[in-house]
Amino acid sequence: MAGTAVDPNASSTAPPRRLGDKARWYLPAAVTADFLGAAVPVGLVFDAAQQARPVYCAVGAALAWTAVQALRRRYATRALGESRGVLPVVHDWLILIGVLAVARVVTGESTPRLAALGALLPALLITVACHKLTYRHLFAARREAQAVSRVLVVGEPEAAEGVIAHLASRTDHPYVVVGVVPVGEGRLDSGVPVTARLGAVPHGPNADATAVLGAVRSHHADLVLVAPGVRIAGERLRRVAWALHDAGLELAVFPGLVEISVKRLETLSAGGLAVLRIAPPVRRGVQTLLKSAMDRAGAAVGLLLLSPLFLALILAIRLGSRGPAFYSQRRIGRDGVPFVMWKFRTMVVDADRLQAELAGANENDGLMFKMRRDPRVTRVGRLLRRTSMDELPQLFNVLTGSMSLVGPRPPLPEEVARYDETELRRLSVRPGMTGLWQISGRSDLSWDETIQLDLQYVDNWSFTSDVDVMGRTLRAVVDGRGAY
Template identity: 50%
Template sequence: MGLRRHSRPRSTASRYRTAALEQLWRAPTAQRDLTDHALPVRRDAHRTPPLVVLTEAMGMAVPAWAVLAAREQPVALPTAVLAALVWAGVRTVRGRWASGPPRTAAGAAEVLGDWLVFVGLLAVAWAAAGHAVDPTAALVSAAPGAVVAAAMTSLLRRRARATHRRPALRVLVVGDASGVETVTRALDSRTQREGYAVVAAVSVGAAEPEHELPVTGRLGADGADDDVSTVLSGAYAYDVDLVLVAPGPLLSGDRLRRLGWGVHDGGMALCVLSALTGIAAARVRPESVAGMTLLHVAPPLRRGPETALKTVLDRSGAVCGLLLLAPLLLAVALGVRLSSRGPVFHRQIRHGRHDRPFTMWKFRTMVVDAESRKAELTVFNEGAGPLFKIRRDPRVTAIGRMLRRTSIDELPQLFNVLRGDMSLVGPRPPLPEEAADYDDRERRRLAVRPGLTGLWQVSGRSDLSWKESVSLDLWYVDNWSLATDMNLLARTVRAVTDGRGAY
């Protein structure tokens, strides 16, 4: 039942991509000589510019000298020079300036870790020097250097991502109709950012996939000798980089194993879809037992040191945010008060962790009688699921439209974070009527504190469908970590600046 055509040779470019994938995943494959096809590497593209190194060193030395001199410390200049050298040494030893593709860890978390190591080394030097410098002054003088380093790290990450940006991997999906649908729908989702493009499919069984994909061949219900030739013919015809197999009742066990042998022997990279969904790779540990591959899944973080540290960071972040943004908050409050009749703040009952109601604060962005006019606008509702949203809501004031687009109207929720009702990062807090309509799956969103920002905000906000929003929140509930929170806070800045999906 395979295609009646000869398998054409792979192109040189596709062989490069396949070799890179196999090296990344360490997939078992036939031995091939790739010595004559070395991938070109743009070394200068990801080398850390000397100006960045100098900027970080000066960013540590100059503020340190200024603070220590202002505090009349006796060795201000030597201490500042020593601090710059130690900081440069810490960054170098920990590989922050090494060449290579962009890493995925949050830049702010990296800098914080380096700074703590740096402070520890300075404490040793301070003790060895006989307490020549006031330790409080030394800590204060070292703080601006970390801020400069975080800014430089962010710039390097953007530059590295732009340099290493590659076209999406061309994927051939092999599976029954439901498996092909699942993979194609997930990889075509607006929230998917991994760079996979499904270009064709090989169907298993008689059912036809609903998705409009080229079907290059069909595998019968029972294993056949032409399984491998059918898959490889489709892979070569569409010059794919990866064969992604979605196992099912008709494609499992020995048949799947033999297909894997043939795909690898044909020079293709292979990936097998797991039945586990919504689980971060960091929570999964593979183990081989009695010839079986077992996947150990760690439970979600609900208690322990990391959750306690998240609470501390939430409260301290809320305090710092309120202090730093106090002038902006006062200006916005005055603008809301003078632009339209009504109170400055809008208070709403929302449901938080374990379905407990709390009062959430926002700047008022609508007219005073907005709630009473909601019923007459129901026919214009553009919100997904139980959400009520209208892109051009006539109840929104002029200044309210600007506040919503920039998300400044959400800033009073820092008071909710300070009180412990909310977190800086988490799922969107639902209204009582929304929570009342939750099914068991959706109610799991209430297992953690709701957040000021979250995956839903950095992935499209109101442009997302209800199913996409729920899936993102559930992923966060089960897989959150401090590194994830740091990454989402950084992405929130970009999302707010962009303004898409905010209305």
């Protein structure tokens, strides 16, 4: 699978599968889905509207949609099958709307605007569905170490080991480390094959390049990933880059940063030096105002629309077990400020007292308490937890501003009391009803994975990412994985 550090066939003579070996049907499937997804609905709607040339309009819309996708490089080998979420597709679709609006004015086309817009909506939905299909297929293929990029790591032993360990611990990337070229003396414990070793200082202008190129050919590597350090930087690194590029090979440099969104990165040149600028996390401005407006409006509309469901659940909870329908608990919010969080009651009334007796049965490896078959959960409570409906009263918290629709889960005071400096950073934003934790496995995640996802959200938050998370939450709720 992608992320596995050792490839036992790294030294075989037959070249293994490479990144370009993604399934051949990805490209024709994407083009066909885009073309027909635009052409067929537009043709049918325009024909029903008695437009004079429905076939020409259908073909024109289809060509425009595929052209937008092509110009946005959605058909490039690197992009096919990769997860981009819904928002990039929506962005492309809005570009299509703009292009066709101009064409409508130029040609004098007279189909009602609302009907024309509705005819283009299936193109968006079909393209998203096609992306989901190819992504699932590619993810399954990478779990079998197919359609991956074979990586040769170059760097000082400690730095190289860190890169190898990080890539091996994750599966959300296409990289498989097949070899390592350490720079200088030092032990490597990862088990990755060592084909060559560079000296602490270069022994000639071409010695490093020759060794690295030999290792690339030996392991059939697609990419050389350099973990720069004192012994592999500046002029020495430049000569290795020249040799690799002259041989038509790719070079990547690991800057030592983790969990930084590419949206926050900008490459600059200062006096001939390549500089990587990292924008600070978004904490104020238009995006935060939009988030607040979406939170309040979404909570108000949600409470209004779900009021009949609230009444039904209240009745079911009261009839199912003794006690109130709502459960309140003190939680810690943004900047460590405590607040009262509301939920539908899913446990017996003395659940908090019984938790101490169940401490030894905790299935979470961190500070949270989780059990798959918690005996305190009522029959109605199991259904509410399975469908996440027990969280709905938190819409009141969102409406009052103590929570957000999207954000890290609000921790308990006793959990926060044991936080270290890193874990405290998750309190930099308002906690949310849903978030990366919710759509990534929920209680099935380890404590370290939970913290990693929360910090990723805190540092890389944007309004569009919130919209994407909310869209993916529906699938997570239907799936129910990790909800207990």
